[in-house]
Amino acid sequence: MNSNTKGRLYGIGVGPGDPELLTLKALRLLQAAPVVAYQSATDRDSIARAIVAQYLTGNQIEVLFHLPRALKPETAESIYDQEIAPIADHLAAGRDVVVLCEGDPFFYGSFMYVFTRLSEQYETEVVPGVSSLMACPVALGVPFTYYNDILTVLPAPLPPEELTTQLLTTDAAAIMKLGRHFTKVRDILHQLGLASRALYIERATMTQQRIVPLDEVDPTEVPYFAMIVIPSKNRL
Numbered sequence: 001m002n003s004n005t006k007g008r009l010y011g012i013g014v015g016p017g018d019p020e021l022l023t024l025k026a027l028r029l030l031q032a033a034p035v036v037a038y039q040s041a042t043d044r045d046s047i048a049r050a051i052v053a054q055y056l057t058g059n060q061i062e063v064l065f066h067l068p069r070a071l072k073p074e075t076a077e078s079i080y081d082q083e084i085a086p087i088a089d090h091l092a093a094g095r096d097v098v099v100l101c102e103g104d105p106f107f108y109g110s111f112m113y114v115f116t117r118l119s120e121q122y123e124t125e126v127v128p129g130v131s132s133l134m135a136c137p138v139a140l141g142v143p144f145t146y147y148n149d150i151l152t153v154l155p156a157p158l159p160p161e162e163l164t165t166q167l168l169t170t171d172a173a174a175i176m177k178l179g180r181h182f183t184k185v186r187d188i189l190h191q192l193g194l195a196s197r198a199l200y201i202e203r204a205t206m207t208q209q210r211i212v213p214l215d216e217v218d219p220t221e222v223p224y225f226a227m228i229v230i231p232s233k234n235r236l
């Protein structure tokens, strides 16, 4: 590639875990790119890289960047800038960069931190991925929303009052980012009479997928990749 030409930035959704849930477009772009970047929380391997490991060509430059969570916004801003700088360096040198993102890039995706920093300077294409929002109900084997149902997506770290208000006014819900918030969420579901309809799944579509009855979940063992799905009770 001509070094006077800027590289293109690709944000690629790699799906929820099963490598066969990658789109054909994502696969084509992934294999054509000279540089593949992926993020990891500082203490973990990259899930997104693991999902596509079998498709990497073996002669691509790999860039790992860290986006630590639970930082104060002022600190996060400068750390994220530093972490994402190597991607900009490759683009400035004329190399296309594929940034992998678990699930879909624009649905709570880590790629958005790259997008907001680089998409104005570099030509950017985003490829949607199969999101956990779609994959979890299917893996659980439950139809999720019918006809004019309202679906609400709730991050579990929200305050209990907010979770309660939202759950009272929706037909179906997905509760994400459970981790240490699991007990709070389960208590609310019991209080609202929703526990019997709520389904728990972790690592959907990955080889370690587990489906556990809500009341049998050990709150100390809830992983980051876990979701509670409350399917609509309406039936057509």
Ligand SMILES: C[S@@+](CC[C@H](N)C(=O)[O-])C[C@H]1O[C@@H](n2cnc3c(N)ncnc32)[C@H](O)[C@@H]1O
Pocket: 016, 017, 101, 102, 103, 104, 105, 106, 107, 108, 109, 110, 130, 131, 132, 133, 136, 175, 176, 177, 178, 201, 202, 203, 204, 205, 206, 224, 225, 226, 227
């Ligand atoms: C930061 S969000 C990323 C969402 C992702 N971009 C997507 O489209 O699915 C992370 C949350 O997504 C949910 N999640 C992602 N993949 C999952 C999976 N394979 N099984 C269960 N939940 C998953 C979990 O609730 C997790 O806390």
